[in-house]
Amino acid sequence: MSTHNAESCVINAPLEKVWAAISAQDFKFWSLVKSTNQLASPSEVGGTREVTFNDGTVQTYRLIEYSLVRNALTYEIIDSKPSVDFLSAQHTIQVTRVTANNTSFVQWISDYSADGSEAVVMDSKYKKLDALAELAKSLEN
Template identity: 60%
Template sequence: MSTCNVESCVIQAPAARTWEALRRQDFAFWSLVKSVEFSTSPCEVGGIRTTVFADGTVQKHRLLALSETDRSLTYELIDSEPAAPSLSAQHTLQVFSVTADNSSFVQWSSDFSSDRSTEVVEDAKFKKIDALAELAKSLAKH
């Protein structure tokens, strides 16, 4: 059994611009991310992304799916130093167009393995909320 956590927000930027910021997978908008390196092209399914976080945590993620049509990407955690508090985690980001005002609806979901704790799910929730707010702020500047 796994646990799913979903957070979302409306961003006052066109869906195409919001998607472009997310599909790069560099998370440049997020203050918790110090640097990102790719083993291949960022959009190559199967490629590995190494993310160094501000607290020194280093994680490797594999891109499992990327759809330009659906404006979505899915990645999984494959390594973490220090070790992640959950055996496995799979994350999906998706951008929808809000046609009424040309804004974006962004949804970020995570599926955790059954060994996760409540604290892991809560931590993911608050990190997603903060990251989405920072994404919205970064897109509002342009």
Template identity: 45%
Template sequence: MSNSATRVLESRVFAAPIATVWAQIRPAEFAFWKSAVAAAAIEGGAAGEVGSQRKLTFIDGAVQRYQIVELSDLAFFLTYELIESTPAVASSAAIHTIRLRKVTHDNSTLVEWESDYSSAGDETASVVEDSRCKKREALADLAKALGAK
């Protein structure tokens, strides 16, 4: 088996100010992701604290635990790492960053959701496709949470 690494990036522009979008992203509880996340809990620290953990229970029954590794209110980004998953995922490591950028032309917000995966074996293609689909779904849910039609 060979090891491989891959990066997945999805992005979307939202017709909302960056502070409004950041309020949805910063808690890292994914409350906006109604089509996939059933429950979220803060564990091992306080909200907004680097090193704190989030336990997400998905509608399909999967449970994942993430650790916040970087958070910037100045640069509007959140980085978190998958530390546990039931059932197990096909990657051996996954680090995700959600970054917001202000679009000055019309005060909208560009959201970029990037994930870096390491895996052993032939799972890379399925991991990439699954990640891409989930990000698109989550960004569509974020648009609904922000009041987009």
């Protein structure tokens, strides 16, 4: 069983607009997210933010990579209430310009520790697909 999941889509919006929505790290485009609260240096590597989901789950994310060159960021879950069923998870979102038509290719990758179950990976898959569709809808002209 793989503890890796990658989902992607093409969004009919320029890279700058898509990257602005992703790099804000507030997940405003995603209907599952109720709110985000910036904790410590949220835009710097090592910074943290608290994400509250509509179901009451509260997770704390730490930014572990932020690249303006690659238009990518990586964050990890450092706390979750209620607790999650795996030891660790890292998530990377990257935006790439599609030069043929000035659209954007977005890829969201998740890597879970070896104890991440198939159910966790599949849940991640469908949530990412929904989030990417909602991101596209919020940004397309």
